[in-house]
Amino acid sequence: MILCVRNCYFAFKFPHLTAEEKAAHKHHKLSEKINDLAIIHLGTLCSFLWIYIVLLGTRVVSIDYDKPAYVGYFHNVLHSEYGITVKITLFIALVSLTVMASFKPEKIPPLPQALCFGFTILGEILFSFVIIQLGINYSILILPLAFYLGNLLIITAKLTRRYIVAHLEYKKSHDTVYRFKIAEKLEEKLSGAAALTAFHFLMILPAALILIMLYVILGQGADGVIKAFTMTADWTFSKQIPPPPIDYEGHYLCTVAAGGHEKIVKPVRYGKRRGETIVVNRQLLASNAFEDLIMERTPRFHRAVRSFYDKHGYPVSRYITTRTRADVV
Incomplete structure (x- = not known):
């Protein structure tokens, strides 16, 4: 929130100060740069943690749409391949946004400048689609991500204006002479902030072509981004219908606990219990083997343990409704 307030100040108030006021606020340029970089990278870190721990870490299973998930859980937000x-x-x-925020306009050649703007706008558009993809299941919890995206848009607009001002100041100080009249006419149009902003937006096309070529090289195809969102189930842009969910009802602790994070619960395969599909993990295999052992060696003790577990195990398992609880169990 503090960085956001400062971001709005630099975007809307500071540019309108008089020359004398700006001279008295020379430190603001450095402070603005630090503020921009802090928002970009701290916001990226917080967004990453928010998505993977708060959102996906509770009710999302790391499987694609073609495999069954437990009741109350969701498949991958993006297709694992695309x-x-x-x-x-x-x-x-x-x-790209980091480069633009880190260097003065005169330090970056015009073409890389424009391409950085193109890549940045494409990334912000794509990030908005990620937020929309999550929105169907996390309507309120996506607000921090939208808040971060709003700050990025302010920074992008602010950097665009900064590059416009630098461009016009360079033109005035160097008394530019054009070899072609069309270049001079183009320059006249670029003298307006809106026109130059439009020029930067036009660079989205070559930036998009570069990304598409990269996707093809990586074997994802030109429509890899579209497939990443649509070849999913349970989400806003999903086009696939998943298999029937696996029900927890009637299962005990080890079976329910197998629904935790894969790195912790270590699922091995699917299995059958009373005609229902369950996830078999190492803990369940070890527990069943140990029960067989005590049933052979100490049948009376086994009956006592089995009776206690049948009475209390299932009621306790009904409270294991999140992946984190399953991890603990």
Whole structure:
């Protein structure tokens, strides 16, 4: 919130100060740069943690639409094969925005400048689609992500204006002479902030072509980004119908606990119990083997343990409704 307030100040108030006021606020330029970079990278870290721990870490299973999930759980937000296209695009956009925020306009050649703007806008558009994809199941919990995206848009607009001002100041100080009249006419149009912003937006096309070529090279295809969102189930842009869910009803602790995070519960395979499909993990295999052992060696003790477990195990298992609780169990 503090960074956001400062971001709005730099975007809406500081540019309108007089020359004398700006001279008295020379430190603001450095402070603005630090504020922008802090928002970009701290916001990225917080968004990553929010998505993977708060949202996906509770009710999302790391499986694609073609495999059954437990009741109350969701499949992958992005298809596991094509999701890499979304991640690459967001990473390139992050690097591009960082470059623009880190260097003065005169330090970056015009073409890389424009391409950075193109990659940044594409990344912000794609990030908005990620937020919309999550929105159907997490209507309120996506607000922090939308808040971060809003700050990124303010930074992008602010950097666009900064590059416009630098461009016009360079033109005035160097008394530019054009070899072609069309260049001069174009320059006249670029003298307006809106026109130059439109020019940067036009660079989305070559930036998109570069990304598409990268996707093809990686074997994702030109429509990899679209497939990442649509070849899913349970989400806003999903087009696939998943298999019937696996029900927890009637299962005991080890079976329910197998619904936790894969790295912790270590699922081995699917199995059958009383005609129902269950997830078999190492803990369940070890527990069943140990029960067989005590049943052979100490049948009376086994009957006592079995009776206690039948009475209390199932009621306790009904409270294991999240992946984190399953991990603990």
